[in-house]
Amino acid sequence: MTTKVDVDSGSVSWSRVIRLWLALIAMVAITLGAVSCGDSQSSDVILATTTSTYDTGLLDMLLPVFEEQTGFNVKPIAVGTGKALAMGERGEADVLLVHAPAAEAKLLESGAALSRKPVMYNYFVLAGPPDDPASARAASAIQLALNWISSSGSDFISRGDDSGTHKMELSLWELAEVVPAGSWYQESGQGMGATLQIASQKAAYTLSDRATFLAQSGVLDLAIVSGRDDALLNTYSVIELNGDRFPEINVKGGKAFAEFLVSPETQAMIRDFGVEQYGEPLFITELPGRAPGTSQ
Amino acid sequence: MDLIWDGVSEAFRLIFGGDKEVAEIVLLTLRVSATATVLATLIGVPIGAVLGVWQFKGRGVLISIVNTGMGAPPVVVGLVVMILLWRSGVLGGLHILYTPWAMVFAQALIALPIVIGFSMAAIAQIDPAFRQQMLALGASRSQALWIMVIEARLAILAAVMAGFGAVISEVGAVMMVGGNIKGETRVLTTATVLESNRGEFGTAIALGTILLTLTFLVIAALTIVQQRARIR
Incomplete structure (x- = not known):
């Protein structure tokens, strides 16, 4: 801002000033962009999810394991099931982790979703x-x-x-x-x-x-x-979206994540999550025959 | 009250204990907000200068738009940017939703009217006779404008500070377009919201304290530059 201007250099053409100005903005944008922007490519998987899987810290535990195993980079967007389903309906996410069975069935019927796998319950x-x-x-x-x-x-x-x-x-x-x-x-x-x-x-x-x-x-x-x-009963399911309808979505990444969640190793991790801290699991992985009593 | 004191001491522990995650969040916060402010300054100051000095048709309408923008709720800006950046949106081809770039975009849009508005006011403060004199001495219109920007640089620095202060403390827009993704788009404001939602109030206050300290340091540095330049 303290650059000196050579007033004696004669009249500068106005269009040149504008062009220089635009070039400067573009240059700064590109330079800073290269520094601040991570690589966003086919390895990114956008996971739209209910807040409970995030606020409890479950995803903080699971995602690094999945990323290590598969090389995908999961971007969890914790927005609540309603918005997560709406994102799925528009193909704005690659995979969903939600808990509203009736609304999920509608998404499957509409053809926006390919499959729904129950992951866990509480x-x-x-x-x-x-x-x-x-x-x-x-x-x-x-x-x-x-x-x-x-x-x-x-x-x-x-x-x-x-x-x-x-x-x-x-x-x-x-x-x-x-x-x-x-x-x-x-x-x-x-x-x-x-x-x-x-x-x-x-x-x-x-x-x-x-x-x-x-x-x-x-x-x-x-x-x-x-x-x-x-x-x-609260059922959490993972939902794969229809890649034929939304060519932009990362079908492979969504499928890999869905399979990861229902794999025996992950299911064991979910069962153990929180036991040490709260004395009981936060999520169960088997559909119970009857409701257990409360611990209170 | 205990919670606040615990939070403040936790803040010191997080900063000086070298917590890696917090360090990353602080760096990203600074990088995103600084980038947005620089972009808003580069675009906003020239526009503000033109609006402040030149008389042309439609100027009043433009000034009204800028003034409205200064009071625009950031969350509305965030919503619009998010819809633009959706895969199905107009700018979906950029693939920058849920990246720091989207946050820079939204924050720059929030800071832009503030920077324009304040620089416009700063330049309008200069005695019009000064410009007339320059023009009479043979300066071109663009040269005269440039000199006036330099003349008003201290007040324009205030415009930059106001823009920076607005974006670094903003939460709604960056939450929407960034997604608050750990290690990628989590900044101090969204991290504070998350910790508070998780019931980790101590950590939330610690993050808030860091944000406050950071804002203070940046603004203080800019203020010192401003004061020094004035003395000179």
Whole structure:
């Protein structure tokens, strides 16, 4: 900015100034680009995923192993199941890891997805204030618990973001034959971690996947009030997208990642994940015969 | 309160303990925001100078657009850039979504109106008689404009600082177009959001402290340059 200009050199042509200016911008852009930009090529695999697989740290453990084994470079985009499915529908991702079976089936039907493989399971939990003002803990079924919460006037925080957990929550209200509306029902519009923190601060109930709840339980003033219901089963699946429909997607990388997730070695790693830290696995890999009791 | 103090001491541990991941995040943050600011400066200062000095048809409309841009929510910029950069988008062929380049793109767009607006104001401050004099002495219009940019360089430095400050602290746009990918597009703001979502508030505060310190150091350096030049 302190460069001197030779005023005596006569009049500079205006178009030359503009051309020089554009060249300078291009030069700076290219130089800095070469420094700051990694190589983005066919080795990149864009994984659109639910937030729970990321916020719990599961992907932080699995991805380096996959990258080491295959040479692919996974770019996990943790956006929630609703947006992840929307990205899949438009071919903006190469592979999906999501948990909303009904919406996943639609994606398969539409032809945008090729296959869907269940990877792991856990249970959604109904979390609430430890003193349980709605006595939801005593309910024999999740429908009943939700009914009591809505009639007790206790607050309920919904994700409200079209995520897998939100879809599940809406289907549970339907099951309970309760229309979730009114001042007691609030939508956070945020991820699971943030929503749990809001529920904790407001002493409200919320629905969470078990993994995120356990991973955060240390900073939450919430307890599991219901988690022993078959209706609360949470299935995570990996979805390969249709390379014929979206020529741009990395079909090979998506396929390799899907196969990696369901391989026996990876399944063992998923089963062991979190056991040391939380005393129980965050995800299970076998479809359980019946719902286990809660640990609380 | 304990949490904040723990976070601040954690920040010092992360910086001086040589945590490799944090070092990478800090470097990427600086690189992306500096690149975006340099681009915005190269494009924005000449435009600001022209808008500040020359009278032409449509100038008022352009200035209104710039002023609107100065207050544009970064998250809207992020959304638009993301849609442009999608595989199915207009600029999808560039294949830069979820790379630092996409973040530079979005941040440069956010900083651009700020740089234009501030440099426009800076140059408009100069006494018009000065320009008339230069033109009378035989300088061309472009030469006169250049001299005025140099004359207003301290105020233009403030424009650059404002642009840098806006982009380094921005989170919504870089989250959308960068994806907050570990080791690739994770910067201090998105890392802070992630740690807070994970309930790791101590780490979140530590990262926030680093960001604050970093912004302070960069702005302080620019301010010192500005003050020195003024004394001279």
